[in-house]
Amino acid sequence: MMTRTENKQIKFHMITIENLVPENHFLRRLNRLVDFSFIYEETQDYYCKKNGRPSIDPVVLIKYLLIGFLYGIASERRIEQEIQVNMAYRWFLGLDLDERVPDHSTISQNRRRRFRGENVIRRLFEQVLEQCMEMGLVKEELILTDSTHVKANASFKRNIQILAEHETTDYMERLDIYEARERERLETCGAIKPQRNGRLKEEKSQVQRIISPTDPDAGMMKRPGKPVGMHYLSHQSVDAAYGIVVDVAVTPGNVNDSEPYLERIEYMCSHLGLKMKAVSADSAYSASLICQRLNEMGIRLYTPKATGGATYKVEFKRENFKYQKEKDYFICPAGKKLTLRSLEREHYNICRIYRADRKDCQMCPMLSQCVSASQRSRTIRVNIFEEAVKIQRERDGSPLHRQILKERQIWCEGSFATQKAHHNLSGLFRRGIEAAEEHCLLSAMALNLKRMVKCLG
Numbered sequence: 001m002m003t004r005t006e007n008k009q010i011k012f013h014m015i016t017i018e019n020l021v022p023e024n025h026f027l028r029r030l031n032r033l034v035d036f037s038f039i040y041e042e043t044q045d046y047y048c049k050k051n052g053r054p055s056i057d058p059v060v061l062i063k064y065l066l067i068g069f070l071y072g073i074a075s076e077r078r079i080e081q082e083i084q085v086n087m088a089y090r091w092f093l094g095l096d097l098d099e100r101v102p103d104h105s106t107i108s109q110n111r112r113r114r115f116r117g118e119n120v121i122r123r124l125f126e127q128v129l130e131q132c133m134e135m136g137l138v139k140e141e142l143i144l145t146d147s148t149h150v151k152a153n154a155s156f157k158r159n160i161q162i163l164a165e166h167e168t169t170d171y172m173e174r175l176d177i178y179e180a181r182e183r184e185r186l187e188t189c190g191a192i193k194p195q196r197n198g199r200l201k202e203e204k205s206q207v208q209r210i211i212s213p214t215d216p217d218a219g220m221m222k223r224p225g226k227p228v229g230m231h232y233l234s235h236q237s238v239d240a241a242y243g244i245v246v247d248v249a250v251t252p253g254n255v256n257d258s259e260p261y262l263e264r265i266e267y268m269c270s271h272l273g274l275k276m277k278a279v280s281a282d283s284a285y286s287a288s289l290i291c292q293r294l295n296e297m298g299i300r301l302y303t304p305k306a307t308g309g310a311t312y313k314v315e316f317k318r319e320n321f322k323y324q325k326e327k328d329y330f331i332c333p334a335g336k337k338l339t340l341r342s343l344e345r346e347h348y349n350i351c352r353i354y355r356a357d358r359k360d361c362q363m364c365p366m367l368s369q370c371v372s373a374s375q376r377s378r379t380i381r382v383n384i385f386e387e388a389v390k391i392q393r394e395r396d397g398s399p400l401h402r403q404i405l406k407e408r409q410i411w412c413e414g415s416f417a418t419q420k421a422h423h424n425l426s427g428l429f430r431r432g433i434e435a436a437e438e439h440c441l442l443s444a445m446a447l448n449l450k451r452m453v454k455c456l457g
Contacts, residue, residue, distance in 0.1 A: 017087055017090055017091050017096060017097055018091070020087040020091075021087055021088050021091045025088050026070075026450075026453060027088050027089075027091065027092040028091075029453045030092075030449055030452075030453050031092065033135075033452055033453060033456055034128065034131060034449065034452070035131070036059050036062070036063065037059070038124075038127045039058050039059045039062050039124065040058060040059065042120060042123050042124060042127065043058040043120065046120075056102050056106060056107075056110065057094070059094075060093050060094065060095075060102065061102070061107060061110055061111075062124060063092060063093050064079065064083070064093065064102060064107050065079075065107070065111070065442060066442070066445070066446060066449070067079060067082075067083065067089055067092065067093075068424065069423050069424050069442045069443055069445070069446035070423070070446045070449065070450070071422075072421075072422045072423060072424060073424075074424050074427075074429060075429070076104040076107055076108055077104045079104065079107075080101055080102070080103065080104040080107075083095070083101045084101050111438075116434070121437075121438040121441045121442060122437070122441055124441075124445070125248070125441045125442075125444065125445045126272070128445055128448055128449065129244070129245075129246060129272070129448065131452075132244050132448060132452055135452070135456060137239075137241065137242045137244050137451070137452060137455060137456075138239045138241065138242075138244050138246060138274075139239060139240070139241035140239065140274045140275050140276055140277075141240070141241070141276070141277050141278065142239070142240040142241075142276070142277070142278045142279070142280065142404065142407070143237050143238070143239060143240070143246065143268070143274070143276045143278075143279045143280075144237065144238045144239075144240055144279070144280050144281070144407065144408040144411050144412050145235065145236070145237045145238075145261065145264075145279065145280070145281040145282075145285065145412070146235075146236065146281065146282050146408065146412035146413065146416070147233045147234060147235045147236070147257050147282075147284075148233070148234055148236070148416040148420075148425070149221055149226055149227070149231040149232070149233060149234075149253060150231060150232045150233070150234050150250075150425060150426070150427065150428060150436065150439075150440065151227075151229065151230075151231055151426065151427035151428065152212070152215050152218035152229075152230040152231055152232055152253070152427075152428055152431070152436070153214070153215060153427070153428045153429055153430065153431050154212035154214045154215040154218050154229075154230040154431070155212065155214055156212075156229050156230065158212060158213055158214060159210050159211065159212050159220070159230070160210070160211060160212075160213060161208060161209070161210050169255075169259045169260075170259065170260065170262070170263045171256075171258065171259040171260075171261075171262065171287075171289065171348075172259075174262065174289060174293070175289060175345070175348070175350065178289070178292070178350060178384065178385075179343070179345055179350045182343060182350060182384050183195065183343050186340070186343060186352075191328065191340050192340060192341065192342055192343060193342075212230045214431065215230060215431040215432065217232075217252060217431070217432050217433040217436070218230040218231060218232055218252055218253060218431075218433075218436075219231065219232070219233075219251075219252025219253035219254030219255060220253065220254050221233075221253035221254060222254075230253065231252075231253030232250050232251070232252060232253055232428070232433065232436045232440075233250065233251045233252070233253055233255060233257070234248060234249075234250055234416075234425065234440040235248070235249045235250070235251065235257070235260055235261070235264065236248050236412065236415065236416070236440075236444060237264065237268065238411045238412055238415055240280075240404075240407050240408075240411060242451060242455055243411045243414075243415060243451055244448050244451060244452075245415065245444040245447060245448055246268060246272065246274065247264055247267065247268050247272070248437070248440050248441050248444045249263075249264050249437075250433060250436045250437040250440050251433075252433070256284065257281075257282065257284035257285055258284060258285050258286075258287040258290060258348070261281070261285050261290055262289070262290060262293050265279065265293075265294070265297075265299070269297070276299060277299065277300065278299065278300040278301075278302060278404070279294065279299055279300070279301055279302070280301070280302040280303065280404045280405065280407070280408040281301070281302075281303055281408070282303065282304070282408075283303050283304045285303060286301070286303040286304075286392075287348050287349075288348070288349055288383050288385035288386070288388070288389050289348065289349075289385060291385060291388045291389045291391075291392040291393075292385040292388040292389075294392065295388040295391055295392060300392070300395075301392045302395070302401055302404045302405065302408075304405060305396045305397060305401075313372045314368075314369055314370055314371065314372055315369040315370070316332075316333060316366070316369055316370045316378075318380055320332075320333050321333070321338065321380060328340055329354065330354050330380055332356060332370065332378060333366060333370070334360075334364050334365075334366055334370075336356055336357070336360040336361075336364070337356070337357075338354040338355060338356045338378060338379075338380055339354060339355070340352055340353070340354055341353050341354065341355045344381075349383050349384075349385070350383070350384045350385075351381040351382060351383055351384070352381070352382045352384060353379060353380075353381060354379065354380040354381075354382065355377055355378070355379045355380075356377045356378045356379075357377065358376050358377045360377070361376065361377040361378055362376070362377075415447060418447065419443045419444070419446075419447055423443045423446045423447055424439070424442075424443055425439075425440065425443045
């Protein structure tokens with residue numbers, strides 16, 4: 001027998017929105033765990049206390065954005081449409097059945113104008129993180145770090161090439177300090193000659209750079225296995241206990257992963273109060289300066305085991321030369337000295353240069369085994385951070401090292417995969433590095449809230 005459904009939607013019902021949302025719904029569990037009242041304290045300075053029209057509740061504004069990132073709705077216009085018909089979204093925002101949903105343009109203008117340049121989203125992210133820490137979801141023993149590319153809202157066809165000033169990064173400034181300290185030590189003891197003024201490196205130099213006129217803050221990314229184009233990099237640090245994201249930093253897509261790392265580690269220690277014992281990152285983060293600084297801070301670094309090493313065009317390798325630590329020189333297989341001649345700055349390292357006397361090499365019967373055709377005498381380059389690298393590398397290949405690398409792969413790469421699939425991290429609608437950072441912080445906040453509910457809700 002065929003059933004014909006009549007129009008039942010014109011009937012009157014006595015019902016409340018509270019009855020329409022299931023008790024076990026994710027947003028109910030989230031609302032029970034997280035106290036969103038901190039948003040009032042963080043945003044109160046941006047509103048006039050006595051004058052002006054009544055504003056949208058700032059908690060509603062932030063929750064409005066969070067719904068988009070919790071459920072992977074990238075468009076603010078689409079978020080408005082979904083809230084209009086979704087009872088759970090209405091309940092989460094505190095809107096009644098007949099109450100108008102805030103217009104998407106109003107939300108957008110508040111975000112772009114009222115909170116611009118104020119780091120409000122970062123403070124909200126850290127407030128959620130603080131609640132995670134109070135609930136015991138952050139153990140602080142092992143922090144895992146990696147970066148992922150986020151596609152910028154910029155046309156690839158409109159890119160132009162310009163001549164721009166080379167910007168000094170935090171990493172390079174740290175290298176400058178270590179280089180000046182080491183040079184002063186060697187010049188004071190007479191090991192090397194004072195550097196001539198004409199050879200002092202220039203503070204700024206011009207470099208060729210590809211930029212997009214639509215989003216000049218984005219960077220051209222050209223990495224093996226990665227898409228070519230204008231991107232941002234989201235550098236994300238995750239606590240290994242429950243996968244809670246503890247820090248997010250955004251850089252242009254052409255920035256090396258190692259450059260912002262030390263600054264973020266110090267930020268997590270000083271500002272967030274994390275007392276980390278060990279950190280793990282991809283091989284791109286294993287620069288010698290990072291090993292040195294983490295060694296000074298008493299933090300153990302775990303990165304993928306180094307492959308390859310120095311390549312030699314001749315038979316004799318550095319291992320064939322004996323170092324005399326007391327007098328600071330090397331002895332070659334023929335018994336001749338390689339003395340310290342200078343201190344040279346490489347792009348990411350600082351090296352002491354040891355060189356044999358030219359006459360000793362030219363008269364040596366083992367010349368072809370030791371010196372390449374392009375050189376006149378044997379040279380050995382010693383990184384000034386070599387001891388720190390050895391200390392950080394002494395556990396490579398151990399069961400603990402393999403376990404930590406496995407956890408980094410699970411939590412970091414797994415988090416990025418989840419965020420790109422479900423939390424809007426695959427690309428940006430807005431432009432500029434500030435907007436990109438807010439976007440990545442909201443994505444990480446949504447992931448933290450989901451993991452909090454999963455663990456405690």
